[in-house]
Every structure is written in structure tokens, then in C-alpha cells.
Amino acid sequence: MQPGSPDQQQRLVVHGLDLSYFTGKLEAYLRAKGIAYERREMTTASFRACGRATGVLQMPQVELPDGTWLTDTTLTIRHLEATHPDPSLLPADPVARFIALLIEDFGDEALWRPALCYRWAFADDARLMGSRLARGMLRDVPLPFFLRRQFITRRQQRVYLHRDGISRSTRAAVEKVYTDTLAAMEAALERHDFVMGDRPTLADIGLFGSMFRHFFSDPTPAALMRERAPRTMAWVARLWAITPAGFSGRPPIRDVPGSMAALLYLAATVHLPELAAHAEAVARGLATAGFTCNEATIEVPASPYRAWCLNELKRAFQALSAADQGRVRALLSDTASTGILASPPHPEAFQVPRLPITAPPLGAPRGRDWNRPVA
Numbered sequence: 001m002q003p004g005s006p007d008q009q010q011r012l013v014v015h016g017l018d019l020s021y022f023t024g025k026l027e028a029y030l031r032a033k034g035i036a037y038e039r040r041e042m043t044t045a046s047f048r049a050c051g052r053a054t055g056v057l058q059m060p061q062v063e064l065p066d067g068t069w070l071t072d073t074t075l076t077i078r079h080l081e082a083t084h085p086d087p088s089l090l091p092a093d094p095v096a097r098f099i100a101l102l103i104e105d106f107g108d109e110a111l112w113r114p115a116l117c118y119r120w121a122f123a124d125d126a127r128l129m130g131s132r133l134a135r136g137m138l139r140d141v142p143l144p145f146f147l148r149r150q151f152i153t154r155r156q157q158r159v160y161l162h163r164d165g166i167s168r169s170t171r172a173a174v175e176k177v178y179t180d181t182l183a184a185m186e187a188a189l190e191r192h193d194f195v196m197g198d199r200p201t202l203a204d205i206g207l208f209g210s211m212f213r214h215f216f217s218d219p220t221p222a223a224l225m226r227e228r229a230p231r232t233m234a235w236v237a238r239l240w241a242i243t244p245a246g247f248s249g250r251p252p253i254r255d256v257p258g259s260m261a262a263l264l265y266l267a268a269t270v271h272l273p274e275l276a277a278h279a280e281a282v283a284r285g286l287a288t289a290g291f292t293c294n295e296a297t298i299e300v301p302a303s304p305y306r307a308w309c310l311n312e313l314k315r316a317f318q319a320l321s322a323a324d325q326g327r328v329r330a331l332l333s334d335t336a337s338t339g340i341l342a343s344p345p346h347p348e349a350f351q352v353p354r355l356p357i358t359a360p361p362l363g364a365p366r367g368r369d370w371n372r373p374v375a
Contacts, residue, residue, distance in 0.1 A: 010036060010065055011036045011037055011038050011065070012030070012035065012036070012037040012038070012062055012063065012064060012065070013037070013038050013040055013062065013063040014026060014027065014030070014037050014038070014039045014040070014060050014061075014062055015039075015040050015042055015046060015047075015050050015059065015060055015061045015062070015063065016039060016040075016041075016042060016059045016060030016061070017041055017042055017059060017133075017136060017137055018039070018041065018136075018213075019129065019132055019133070019136070019213055019217070020059055020060065020213060021112070021115060021209045021210055021213050021214055022058075022059065022060060022073045022108075022209055023039070023059060023060040023213070024208065024209050024212045024213035025073050025107075025108075025205060025206065025208050025209030025212075026060050026062070026073045026076060026077070027039065028205055028208045028209075028212065028239055028240060029073075029077055029080070029089070029205045030080075031240065031242070031243065032087075032089065032200055032205070032239070032242050032243070032244070032246075033080065033084055033087065033089070033244065034243055034244040035080065035084055037062075041136060041137070042059060042137055043137060043138075043139060043140040044137060044138060044140055044141060045140050047059065047137070050069075053069055053357075054069050054071045054357050055357070056071050056072070058071060058072065060073070062076055064356060068356040068357060069356060069357045070355055070356055070357070071355075071357065072352065073108070073209075074104070074105075074108065074309075074312075075352060075355050076355070077089075077202070077205070078355075079355050079356065086244070087244050087247040089200060089201050089202045089204075089205060090201065090202055091196070091201055091252065091253035091254070092252060092253075092254075093253065093254050093255060094320055094321070094324050095255070095256060095320070095324050095327045095328055095331070096196065096201075096253050096254065096255060096256050098316050098317060098320060098324075098328060099196070099203065099256050099260070099264070099328070099331065100196065100201045100202045100203040100253075101202065101312075101313065101316055102264075102267050102313060103195065103202075103203035103206055103207065103260075103263065103264075103267060104202045104203055104205060104206025104207075105206065105271070105275075105309055105312075105313060106206065106207075106263075106266065106267040106270075106271045107203075107205075107206030107207035107208070107209060107210060107211075108206055108209065108309075109271065109274075109275070109306060109309060110177065110266070110267070110270050110271040110274070111177065111178070111181060111207070111209075111210035111211075112210065113164055113165070113166065113174050113177070114174050114175060114177045114178040114181075114210075115178075115210040115214035115215065115221075116156075116160035116161070116164065116166075116214075117160075117161065117166050117171065117174045117175060118175070118178065118214065118215070118218055118220050118221040119156075119160075119214060119218050120153070120156050120157045120160055120161055121157075121161055121166060121171065122219075122220045124219055124220070125218045125219050125220050126153055126156075126157065127149075127153070128218070128219065129153075129156075129218065130149045130150075130152055130153035130156070131149050133148075133149075133152045133156075134148035134149035134151075134152055137152075138151075138152055163300070163301065164300055165298035165299055165300040169296060170293070170296040170297075170298050172294075172296070173293050173294035173295065173296035173298075174293065174294075174296075174298075176294045177266070177270060177293065177294070178215065178221060178224070179224065179228070180262075180266060181207075181263070181266060182224065182225060182228050182229040182232060183228070183229075183262065184262035184263040184265075184266055185207070185211075185229060185231070185232045185235070185263065186228070186229050186231050186232060187259055187260075187261070187262050187263075188257075188259045188260050188262070188263055189231040189232065189234075189235050189259075190231065190259060191257075191259060192257065192259065193235070193238060194235065194238075194239070195207065195235075195260060195263065196253050196256065196257065196260065197251070197253045197257060198250050198251060199247060199250040199251065199252060199253055200239060200242060200247075201253055204235075204239055205239075208236070208239055211232065211235075211236055212236050212239075212240065216233065216236045256331055260331075264331055264332055264333075265332075265333075265334070267332070267337075268332040268333075268334040268336075268337035268338075269334060269337065270293060270294075272310075272313075272337040272340045272341070273291055273292070273336070273337070273340070274289075274291045274293070274306070275306050275307075275309055275310035275313070275340075276291075276310060276340045277289040277290060277291035278302055278303045278304075278306040278307050278310070279306070279307040279310045279311070279346045280346075281302035281307075282302050282303075282304050282307040282346065283307070283346045286302055287301065287302060288300065288301055288302055289301075289302045289303070305352075307346060308352055310340070310345075310346075311345040311346060313341060314340075314341055314342075314343065314344075314345045315345060317341040317342070318341075318342070325342075328341075
């Protein structure tokens with residue numbers, strides 16, 4: 001394709017990395033929808049340039065053909081679902097739609113910590129991924145390769161291990177979230193091609209970020225997936241390969257299959273309590289949020305973004321009819337978690353930017369960093 005050709009001009013530009021959790025999630029969505037895009041591998045300079053354009057230091061960031069931008073995969077997908085409705089990745093049934101949103105959020109947030117734990121707490125994995133980042137994103141840093149690798153590895157371990165509550169006393173509990181999710185995925189995929197049935201939904205897309213670019217690709221979690229979860233391995237390849245034509249003949253998702261019970265249990269008992277801890281900490285102006293995960297106590301910096309995530313789930317749950325709320329309660333079968341969803345949204349929760357963003361001139365900083373910069 002020639003630069004400047006009409007086909008190229010209509011493509012979205014996804015600024016990210018081929019080893020990035022959320023870049024992989026967004027790419028799977030774009031491929032399934034048949035939305036043409038070009039991925040541009042970030043450097044440290046382009047990462048900062050994108051941040052100046054949107055006011056947010058994170059990846060991926062999406063540059064639209066008309067010069068406006070989208071950022072944050074949840075909001076980007078929400079925008080693209082509205083502008084590119086077919087094939088839809090949201091079930092028409094309101095309860096199934098809510099469950100798809102819940103599992104997307106579980107995939108985004110609850111699997112983040114174990115994904116980063118496996119990447120940076122295991123020596124072989126950290127050496128491999130530190131080398132890839134040193135050769136990739138840090139390729140524009142004027143230092144010898146070994147110093148770039150040392151810098152990025154130590155930086156990632158400081159941010160994503162030590163600051164994110166991963167220690168000797170919590171590490172086994174964090175790793176268990178992954179192995180429990182593998183078991184839950186195997187059950188969900190025993191009779192279906194995708195987690196909610198034979199048609200992909202936003203639930204699959206949310207789980208894909210961690211499962212593809214981390215657990216499927218990094219040596220230690222990939223070995224566990226090969227040994228324990230062959231259906232999940234096949235699902236990763238199946239979702240990466242699907243195109244809009246692949247939706248043909250696949251029945252719409254009309255309910256929530258019983259095979260999702262273990263996955264829903266994890267969302268109810270691991271994910272929602274952590275979101276509630278962040279929302280409470282943000283509402284009280286606290287610096288840290290504390291919660292229990294697999295009997296381990298974890299304390300991390302309070303996240304306004306995760307407070308916002310919970311608010312969005314609360315609004316979606318509370319918009320359901322009373323009968324449909326009852327169906328969700330039965331599916332989650334956990335009184336504490338449904339109590340979290342039924343409680344009023346926190347008005348103090350961080351409000352994310354409206355999309356799309358019309359980019360100011362480069363060099364004009366705006367906003368704040370409210371999500372993760374590098375996966």
C-alpha cells in the first residue's frame with residue numbers, strides 16, 4: 001500500500017506495542033469488527049507525543065483519520081460499538097449484556113496484577129520481556145542495550161510488583177487468580193467456542209488482553225496454559241483469527257450459560273471487592289486501598305480509575321429492571337457482591353475524558369495520567 005493512498009488514509013492508527021496487554025485487547029476487537037487499522041510501535045518519544053495529544057499517558061492510543069483521538073480501551077470500544085454497530089459484540093439480552101460488561105472489566109482489572117506478576121517476578125520472563133522493551137519502546141534512548149534493559153526491568157518491577165502489592169506474602173494469592181481463571185475458562189469453553197456461547201462478546205475481548213499478550217506469550221504462564229488449559233489456548237487463536245465473516249451462522253447470545261459459573265464467581269469474589277475498596281478509598285480521600293485476595297491482605301495506591309469502573313458497573317446494574325437484577329443476583333450467587341452493585345455510585349469517583357478527543361497542538365499538555373502507562 002502506498003503512503004497517502006485512500007485505503008491507508010481511512011485506517012485507524014493504534015499507537016501501542018506488540019507485547020502490550022491493552023494493545024492486544026484492542027487489536028482483537030478491531031480484527032473481529034473488521035475495522036482497518038495500522039499498529040505503530042511506540043518509542044519513548046511517541047509515547048510522550050501521544051500523551052500531549054490526549055492528556056493521558058497510557059497505551060494504546062488511537063488516532064482517527066480526521067485527526068481526533070480515542071484513549072482507554074473500554075471507552076474506545078464503547079465509541080466504536082456506537083459508530084460501527086455490526087457485528088455487535090454486546091448481547092441484546094440485558095442480563096447477558098451486563099455480564100459481558102462485568103467480565104470485560106474483570107479481564108481488564110482483576111487479571112492485570114497476575115499478568116504483571118508473571119511477567120516481572122520470574123527471572124526468565126523478566127529478562128525476556130526487559131530485552132524486548134529495551135529493543136522496542138526504548139530503542140530511541142541513547143544508552144547501551146544492557147543499560148536500557150536494566151533500567152526498564154527495574155522500573156517495571158518497582159511499579160508493577162512492589163507498588164502493586166506483590167510481595168512474598170501475597171505472591172501465591174496473586175498467582176492463584178490466574179490459575180483459577182484458567183480453570184474457569186476451561187469450564188466455560190468445554191461446550192462453546194467462546195465464553196458466553198458460540199459467538200464472541202465483549203467478555204471475550206476483555207479476557208483476551210491478559211490471556212494473549214501475557215499469559216499465552218510469556219514463558220512461565222504459557223507453560224501453565226499449555227499444561228492445564230488447552231481449550232483456552234485454542235480460544236486465544238480462535239478469537240485472534242475471527243473476522244466479521246466468522247460471525248455468520250453463529251446464533252446470538254440470548255442468555256448466560258451455566259458453564260460460566262466459575263468465572264462469575266471469580267468476578268464476584270475477587271474483582272468487585274477490590275473495586276469497592278478503591279471506590280471507598282477515593283471517596284474518603286485516602287492514599288491507599290486495602291482488600292483481601294485469596295486470604296492475603298493487599299494494600300495498593302487508591303485508584304480513581306477503578307473507582308470509575310465500579311461506578312460504571314453500578315450504573316449498568318441499576319439500569320436493569322427489578323426482574324433482571326434478580327437474574328444477575330442469582331447468577332453471581334454472592335450477596336456481598338450484588339450488594340456492592342446495588343449501592344449508590346460514589347459521586348467523588350474520577351470522571352474520565354469525553355470521547356473522541358480533539359487533539360491540541362503537540363506540546364500543549366492537558367489532563368492527568370489516570371491509567372497504566374506501559375504493560
